[in-house]
Amino acid sequence: MNALELQTRLKNFAYGVVLLYQSLPTKKTSRIIEDPLLRSAFSSAADCRAACKAQSDEACKAKRNIAFEEIDETLLWLEVIVDLKLVPAAKLTLIIKEADELTRVLASSGITLERKSKNKSSILNIK
Numbered sequence: 001m002n003a004l005e006l007q008t009r010l011k012n013f014a015y016g017v018v019l020l021y022q023s024l025p026t027k028k029t030s031r032i033i034e035d036p037l038l039r040s041a042f043s044s045a046a047d048c049r050a051a052c053k054a055q056s057d058e059a060c061k062a063k064r065n066i067a068f069e070e071i072d073e074t075l076l077w078l079e080v081i082v083d084l085k086l087v088p089a090a091k092l093t094l095i096i097k098e099a100d101e102l103t104r105v106l107a108s109s110g111i112t113l114e115r116k117s118k119n120k121s122s123i124l125n126i127k
Helices: 003-023 028-052 057-083 089-126
Strands: none
Touching: 003 028, 003 057, 003 089, 028 057, 028 089, 057 089
């Protein structure tokens, strides 16, 4: 998956979270979960986009790490919704699967960026 595909996938995921948000019951518990759920979903998309446009390797890694943390937080809130039975678990299967996959993709890309950074550093030290 290239960077543009990942950005699009994260943005579409965030739109899916909006649809979930709109289906949450009007309970106090739901209201507490809604804001961080929406914020973390859109933040992961925004930080991934910023990572792709970063002006340095370090800025790219930092933003990518934040995107990973935000999508992982979103996954936590989705699990909380299931645990509290605010929405039937069956309705969240696909969005939880997507959140898990995106978390893994961002984790993997972080490992790749780290390897590239170490290789670049070792090449520079040899010269």
